[in-house]
Amino acid sequence: MGLMNSLGRFFSEGVGVLAGGLIYSAFNLIPLIGPFAAGFAASVFFCGGVGRAFKLGILGGFLGATIFLLALIKLEFLNLSAGALPAFILGWILLVWNAFGLLACGLGAAAGVMARDVGRFYGSFFRRQGQPEDCVVYRICPVCNEGTPERTGFCVKCGSVMA
Numbered sequence: 001m002g003l004m005n006s007l008g009r010f011f012s013e014g015v016g017v018l019a020g021g022l023i024y025s026a027f028n029l030i031p032l033i034g035p036f037a038a039g040f041a042a043s044v045f046f047c048g049g050v051g052r053a054f055k056l057g058i059l060g061g062f063l064g065a066t067i068f069l070l071a072l073i074k075l076e077f078l079n080l081s082a083g084a085l086p087a088f089i090l091g092w093i094l095l096v097w098n099a100f101g102l103l104a105c106g107l108g109a110a111a112g113v114m115a116r117d118v119g120r121f122y123g124s125f126f127r128r129q130g131q132p133e134d135c136v137v138y139r140i141c142p143v144c145n146e147g148t149p150e151r152t153g154f155c156v157k158c159g160s161v162m163a
């Protein structure tokens with residue numbers, strides 16, 4: 001793999017992780033389906049196999065969870081400095097919530113790559129099916145001059161064996 005190829009791949013996957021993170025943070029409160037959708041969407045940019053997509057999905061989810069939690073703190077929905085019990089409990093709930101979210105995001109990315117591979121497989125399968133049959137080679141019978149498909153091995157008109 002050349003340098004430009006590696007760079008292109010790195011850039012594409014970086015965009016995927018970033019996009020996944022942004023979608024993840026936006027869909028954070030939709031249980032499991034939100035992060036799964038974020039990973040699935042991000043997988044469009046991922047270049048490797050299912051395992052790699054899973055890891056990149058988790059990375060995107062981690063970015064998204066960080067954005068989401070920082071936004072909550074910034075908007076003072078989650079006041080950590082107060083030390084109040086509700087904020088503490090809410091913080092833990094959000095961490096556990098996002099642990100499942102990360103997993104769902106990774107699974108979504110893996111599912112996205114799997115769906116793409118399956119799509120490619122069937123795409124090439126149906127293209128193969130749509131192609132015309134192999135050319136049939138005809139030969140002229142030396143006895144009766146009738147054209148006959150070479151693969152039959154004998155003349156379809158007079159029955160003489162084709163060498």
Ligand SMILES: [Zn+2]
Pocket residue numbers: 141142143144145146155156157158159160
């Ligand atoms: Zn013949």
